[in-house]
Amino acid sequence: FAPVAALLQESGAGSLNLVEHCGADIEPLEKAGVPAFSPIQDNRFYFNYHHTAADTLDKIVPKELAENSAVVAVLAYALANMERGLPR
Numbered sequence: 001f002a003p004v005a006a007l008l009q010e011s012g013a014g015s016l017n018l019v020e021h022c023g024a025d026i027e028p029l030e031k032a033g034v035p036a037f038s039p040i041q042d043n044r045f046y047f048n049y050h051h052t053a054a055d056t057l058d059k060i061v062p063k064e065l066a067e068n069s070a071v072v073a074v075l076a077y078a079l080a081n082m083e084r085g086l087p088r
Contacts, residue, residue, distance in 0.1 A: 007078045008071070033088040039071045 026036050041064055049055040079086070 007074050035086040035088065037075055039068055039075075041068060 026038075030036050049059050
């Protein structure tokens with residue numbers, strides 16, 4: 001994960017923290033050995049809307065969407081340019 005972490009630091013997107021579990025939605029993939037990433041931002045209000053009837057597009061904060069998109073782009077670039085694949 002070092003190359004990905006280095007690119008994230010250079011981009012100002014933050015740091016890469018290794019954790020045992022990224023989240024319940026992707027747990028079956030994790031159990032199968034698939035590497036997982038979970039970009040985390042300020043999630044103080046995340047569960048106010050998550051999986052509720054109020055979880056609608058008008059809750060999107062454009063700045064946070066742009067930041068998250070940048071992190072995903074950096075991750076995709078770093079992973080695509082790794083000399084070898086991620087361990088499983």
